């Protein structure tokens with residue numbers, strides 16, 4: 173028998189991306205056999221990211237270039253490897269962009285997930301960890317928000333695609349008790365692997381706060397636009413639950429283990445429960461970088477809410493998962509990645525004297 177048919181693999185769709193690559197590092201170190209399927213829309217960037225994942229973990233990553241919207245790609249990878257579970261990251265995820273090109277978002281995120289699930293069923297693979305988002309809560313009635321909170325109304329097409337796929341998975345698990353799904357609702361992922369080898373590759377003008385602060389620190393933008401200072405929060409600026417991407421990654425390993433217990437369909441918040449304001453993030457980044465960060469207070473950004481923080485006690489209890497990295501580490505690790513990789517995965521890794529402390 174073909175050896176790859178004996179080994180039981182986990183398929184990681186979108187595994188060459190920011191959260192996917194950090195999760196693959198943790199999966200490999202936990203001893204899982206992994207196949208990454210990625211459409212490599214960033215081409216060499218994604219290849220370099222996977223090369224560094226292998227360098228970090230000291231283990232090979234099986235790679236298959238494919239797109240979840242292509243049934244033949246899906247059927248091909250499922251016929252090549254013996255999968256027992258899928259972690260599904262592959263999606264496009266810019267809130268603002270999703271309001272401009274909603275059809276692309278529904279096609280990639282919803283149709284792509286539907287086609288993946290149909291091929292999983294065809295090959296009798298009925299375990300999935302789904303990359304969802306706290307955006308499904310819309311404007312939560314209360315914070316911290318727990319998984320019993322109502323979902324919706326969601327304020328953008330991106331968030332609706334996540335909600336629609338969650339509903340598909342609920343219906344699927346209800347129709348067939350052999351299906352198991354962990355829906356992981358991320359709050360605000362930031363940071364990078366402490367080695368400085370992998371991180372978030374900068375793409376264009378970022379919508380999210382942390383990558384924009386990095387641009388200002390690199391002198392690529394003159395100042396941080398702080399959207400709103402009149403919210404009912406500690407200092408008037410927006411409060412969010414920032415979670416280190418490595419903590420997010422260990423949450424996926426814990427969710428994969430949970431699938432073994434046949435939980436059916438369960439949603440888990442992956443957050444720290446700690447709310448930090450925009451101003452607090454800026455000040456923490458100034459401390460981590462020892463640089464002044466210019467900013468301007470501007471009007472609120474449409475669709476933003478004052479506060480969104482997680483009650484992650486269900487994940488703590490049922491997954492045995494706890495985030496371990498605080499905001500200082502998030503900022504230090506983000507800055508180390510940036511210093512070593514000023515153009516992300518484009519170009520060589522820079523090694524500076526300061527890196528000696530990054531062992």
Ligand code: WQD
Nearest residue numbers: 267305307360379380381384397398399410411412450476
């Ligand atoms: C954080 C805070 C802004 C940029 C989004 C998605 C969510 C998830 C994470 C995918 C807010 C303020 C921001 C800036 C600012 N993505 N801000 N100046 O909006 O909480 O969540 O990203 O899953 O689904 O909705 O993140 O980083 O855009 O904003 O003042 O240049 O920073 O107002 O208070 P958000 P964000």
